[in-house]
Structures are given as C-alpha cells and as structure tokens.
C-alpha cells in the first residue's frame with residue numbers, strides 16, 4: 119500500500135481555473151483539474167447513479183411504449199383481417215348453419231391475405247365450418263368473445279370477429295399471420311434504446327460538467343488545502359479561494375481556510391510558548407527567577423568579548439555563599455530555606471545596577487558579574503556591597519526574622535584570569551578562603567590562594583602515590599574499661615610516612631592535613647576500605663596468634679557514607695577476614711547526621727543489622743540533639759577530648775562531660791572518654807562513672823607490634839600507669 123499522504127497528494131494536486139497565482143504547483147493544478155474531476159471517485163459514483171437512474175426511468179417508459187406499439191400493430195392487423203374477411207361473406211347469408219363464404223373464396227382468402235385459418239360460428243356459437251390452419255380458440259364461450267390468442271413465438275394472432283364487426287349474423291375466429299410484428303417491435307426497441315443511451319450520456323455529461331464546476335472543483339480545492347495543511351500545519355500554503363463565499367461550498371471553504379489559519383496560529387503560538395519555557399528552564403533558576411549557571415557563563419563570555427571590543431575595560435566576578443544555610447534548611451525546613459533564597463536573590467538583584475548579571479549558581483551560592491566603571495571601580499567594592507545588603511536587615515519569613523550572612527569571593531577580568539572559567543574559578547577560590555577565615559567576610563583573589571590550591575593538588579598526587587607504594591600504615595591505641603582496668607578495644611588511626619631526602623628519610627603527615635584532601639577528592643573511599651580491612655586483619659591476628667580478643671574501632675568519615683555502599687563493604691570485610699561483627703566498631707562524627715538524614719538512618723540501621731557496633735566520635739562538639747540520638751541505633755558515645763582536657767580547670771567543660779555521661783546512660787549507651795592524659799583526668803571520669811577510657815595516660819597510638827607488646831605486657835591494673 120502506498121503511503122497515504124503520497125496517494126492523496128498524487129490524486130489531489132488540484133486547483134481552480136480562475137486562479138491567478140503564479141506558483142508552479144498552482145499551474146500544475148490548473149492543467150490537471152478536469153482530469154482530476156473525472157478521476158475522482160465521487161464523480162464516478164454520481165455519474166453512475168445519474169446514468170442508471172435515467173436508464174431505469176427510460177426503461178420504464180420503453181416498456182409502456184413497447185406495449186402500445188404492439189397493441190397498435192395488433193389492432194391494425196385486426197382491421198386488415200376484418201376488411202379481408204367481410205367482403206367475402208355473402209351479403210344475404212343468414213345464420214342457417216351453412217357457411218356464408220364459398221370454399222373457393224375462403225381458399226383464396228387464406229392464400230392471399232394474412233388470414234391463415236378461420237372458424238365460422240353461428241350467432242348461437244355452433245361451429246359451422248373451419249378453414250386453413252387449426253385454431254387454438256376453437257371452444258368459444260359467449261361471455262368471453264373478446265378473447266385473443268397470440269402464439270408463443272409471436273408468429274400468429276387469433277381473434278374473434280363478432281356479428282357487428284362483420285355486419286352478418288356470424289361469429290368468426292380468425293388466425294392471422296403476426297410474424298412481421300416481432301420484427302417491427304425489435305427495430306422499434308433498438309432505435310429507442312439507442313436514443314435512450316444517447317440521451318442518458320448527454321444528460322450525465324451535462325450534469326457532470328455542472329457538478330464538476332460547482333461541486334467537485336470547490337471540494338477538491340478545499341481538500342487540497344486541507345491536505346497541504348495537514349502536511350505542514352504550522353505553515354500551510356493557503357491559496358486564496360476563487361469560489362464565491364456566498365454559496366454553501368464557497369462558504370465552507372472560507373471557514374475551512376480560516377480554521378487552517380487559526381490552527382497554524384495556535385501551533386506557532388504553542389511552539390513559541392514552549393520554546394520560551396524551555397529557554398527559561400535552561401537558562402533561569404526556577405526558585406529565584408534569576409539567570410542560572412549556564413546563562414551566567416554565557417554572560418561572562420559576552421563580557422569578555424565586550425572587553426576585547428574595547429567597550430568595557432574590566433569587569434568583576436563575585437561569588438557568594440550563605441553562611442550556615444544548610445543548618446537553617448535542616449532545622450527550619452525547605453520552605454523557610456527557599457523563602458530566604460528568594461529573598462536574597464531579590465535583594466541582590468534590586469541592589470545591583472542594571473548592567474550587573476545576578477545569578478543563582480547552586481543551592482545557596484549566587485554569583486554576580488558586572489562591568490567596572492568610575493562609580494564602582496573595583497571588584498572588592500561590589501563584594502562589600504553584596505555583603506552589606508545581605509547583612510543590612512534580617513529576612514522575614516512567616517513573621518520570623520532570619521539574620522543571614524554571606525561569605526564573598528571576588529575576582530577581576532582581565533587581572534585574575536583570561537577565560538570565563540578561570541575568573542569564576544578564582545572568585546570561588548577567594549570565596550573558599552573567605553569561608554576558611556571564619557565566614558561573613560569578603561576575600562579578593564590573589565595568587566597565593568592559587569599556591570594553596572596547587573599545594574592541595576600536590577598533596578592529592580602524593581596521597582595517590584602513598585596508596586600505591588605502601589606509605590600508609592595503621593597505629594593502634596588501646597581502650598580500657600574504667601571499672602575492671604582491662605583492655606577492651608583499640609582505635610585504629612591512620613599514619614602516613616612520606617619518604618623524602620631529609621636526614622630522617624621522611625616525614626609523618628598528620629591525618630588532619632591529608633584526610634580533608636582525601637575526603638574532597640573521593641580518595642577517602644579506597645583509603646577507608648584499606649583501613650577497615652587492615653584493622654580487621656590485625657584484630658583477628660591478635661586473637662589467633664596472641665590470645666587477646668578485643669574490639670577494633672575504625673574511623674569512618676561522612677563522605678564514606680555518601681560516596682560508597684559502606685554496608686556492602688562492611689559485610690564483605692567481615693566475611694573475608696572472619697572478624698566477629700560486634701568486634702568491629704565504626705566511629706562516626708556528628709557531621710554524618712547533617713547529610714542526607716534518611717540515607718543515614720537507613721545505612722546505620724543496615725549496619726546495626728549486620729551486627730557491628732556504632733560510636734559517635736567527638737561527641738558534644740556538633741549538632742546532635744536528643745531527638746536525633748533516639749532515632750539511631752548507637753552503642754557508644756565518645757566524649758570529645760577537648761572536654762576532658764579542660765574538665766579540671768573549666769567547670770563548663772566538666773559539666774558537659776558529666777552531662778554526656780548521664781545522657782549516654784539514660785539512653786542505655788556506653789560512654790568512652792578520649793584524650794585521657796593524666797591520673798586526675800581518670801579520677802574525674804571514675805567519679806562521673808564514665809565506662810571506658812582512651813588516651814596518652816595509657817598508651818599513645820603505636821604500630822601493631824608495639825601494641826601487641828603493650829597488651830601482652832599489661833598487668834590489667836590501672837594503677838600501673840601512675841608515675
């Protein structure tokens with residue numbers, strides 16, 4: 119089957135003769151219009167119907183006229199018969215059962231006229247005599263003397279002449295030769311049918327021409343318009359209608375064309391609205407209505423070319439990040455957070471000149487770029503303005519006031535970069551520096567920042583090397599039970615010995631220097647996995663080779679939760695190393711609860727189901743609230759070492775340590791104190807009924823062999839650590 123559109127189009131390249139348009143398809147349409155009409159199905163149906171109707175009517179008429187024609191011929195024949203018979207009858211003959219005709223007369227009659235047979239009856243219907251061919255109507259009845267008989271092949275015709283036909287008192291049945299009538303009738307029918315066909319053809323043709331002109335041409339014209347519109351509804355080529363709009367079809371064409379045009383208008387309207395919407399979604403932030411990162415980068419490109427064209431000398435790029443926005447969002451809910459973001463966006467937009475582009479780059483990060491002029495001639499000025507408008511007054515959300523502060527980084531083109539990415543990146547570096555320096559401040563980009571960044575990159579490269587060349591090691595620090603004095607566990611702490619050309623042959627890099635780099639780069643995942651596996655292997659070795667079966671605590675950073683499937687890895691490590699699940703403890707800081715809370719709850723529950731223990735590290739320094747704690751399957755709180763360090767000379771810290779112990783106990787948790795350096799610390803903790811301790815008083819973190827020596831050499835008495 120050919121494709122519909124193709125067959126329609128080939129069938130319907132139609133237009134109108136009066137059409138004045140010059141385009142080539144219209145010329146095509148003009149030439150093919152009559153042919154198209156004759157090809158059209160509807161034309162053929164109408165033609166056939168008209169033709170058949172005329173034929174049927176004429177056939178009816180023919181039937182009537184044929185009968186009349188035949189009757190006329192038969193009565194003529196009757197007259198011939200009568201005028202042949204009557205003169206042969208004896209004028210004086212009476213109805214005396216003798217023939218009124220002489221035999222010779224009768225024989226002559228039969229041989230010379232159309233009369234081929236005869237039966238003569240008396241007026242009483244007594245048969246007197248028959249002549250010639252035998253008759254069918256031989257048995258006459260008085261009631262039915264008007265009877266006639268025509269032979270089946272039409273060759274003979276029998277009829278009754280009565281006394282008053284003949285002017286003699288006799289009744290005669292005559293058989294006449296009627297064979298000539300069939301021939302005449304045939305010729306008559308032939309002529310009539312020929313005339314009928316000619317008439318039908320003529321009438322049909324005239325009708326078709328009239329219909330083609332007034333009906334089909336306009337319909338085909340409308341159809342070609344509709345087909346063209348269906349193929350290209352948005353931009354239909356509408357040929358002006360040459361048909362009179364005041365008649366029904368011309369009017370319909372006018373309406374159809376109007377609808378086609380309306381449809382086209384609607385489609386292009388919908389399309390342009392959709393394009394606008396897509397443009398908006400692609401280039402604008404839906405929350406604030408400000409340009410998004412993509413549009414901002416485009417604007418930077420435009421600004422740079424404006425500098426290239428000499429229209430502008432320099433322009434500023436300012437990035438800002440709301441301080442502690444995440445806390446607001448988490449504690450007050452997204453509605454409040456969103457309202458603040460909208461407020462900040464609005465305030466920034468209205469405070470900046472027209473020439474500035476203010477955009478929302480991500481969650482709580484905004485950026486501004488604007489050409490510098492004599493009014494505002496440094497990027498720092500823009501940054502100061504930004505920080506001041508945000509500080510100026512609190513944002514009001516649901517009748518609550520929120521004081522918002524921002525950290526701002528600024529850079530200038532062309533001073534601080536040659537391409538859009540670089541100026542933006544440098545503004546971001548300055549922003550990070552502002553955040554590092556305590557937030558709520560403006561930092562201008564300087565090259566030293568770059569050096570710091572370079573150093574971080576170097577650190578990352580070195581850390582990768584360190585993993586490959588076994589420079590990482592684990593040290594172990596014992597954890598003791600305050601009541602029994604026994605070693606009940608150890609914390610695994612990572613160490614990086616980085617070889618160099620110095621006298622010592624290398625240097626220890628402290629974890630606080632490289633752990634953040636590892637976290638930012640994602641390297642914390644493989645490092646953390648190595649730590650967990652090594653720590654578990656050591657713990658299993660202690661039990662199997664040295665006979666002490668204690669728990670090993672491993673530090674897990676928040677990023678490990680979000681960046682890896684920690685549950686699967688823990689499960690795998692347990693089954694591969696053979697450690698008892700409850701002899702592995704994961705230490706997490708409270709920052710882990712600040713991330714995706716649902717994910718954290720889910721992960722902690724899964725870990726708990728595996729059977730590993732969970733401790734909150736550095737407890738007391740973060741955001742943990744009681745309600746949080748109840749949600750999580752925690753086993754142990756680890757009081758941050760700063761509280762222990764100051765417990766003896768700062769009553770607040772002592773109170774905090776005390777509260778953590780009672781809080782932990784009220785929730786059925788064990789409490790361990792770290793950073794226990796002195797006997798006084800220990801006495802304080804015993805008094806507060808803390809459960810476990812860890813610190814320099816007992817042992818510093820040390821390599822595996824030293825740790826084994828420490829545990830096997832220890833007599834189990836806390837007093838043995840007294841100096």
Ligand code: C2E
Pocket residue numbers: 595610611612628629630633646649673674675735736759792793794795812813814815819
């Ligand atoms: P943290 O988990 O709070 O570890 C305790 C830190 O306190 C350790 O420092 C330890 O050496 C030190 N410390 C122990 N007892 C005392 C004491 O009596 N007095 C004093 N002043 N300090 C004591 P370190 O080993 O430098 O670790 C620092 C931080 O690095 C750790 O803090 C932890 O957050 C992180 N870290 C260490 N190892 C790993 C690891 O394998 N994975 C992850 N993600 N982080 C680790």
Ligand code: CA
Pocket residue numbers: 609673705735
């Ligand atoms: Ca720890």
Ligand code: CA
Pocket residue numbers: 735736756758759792
């Ligand atoms: Ca700690």
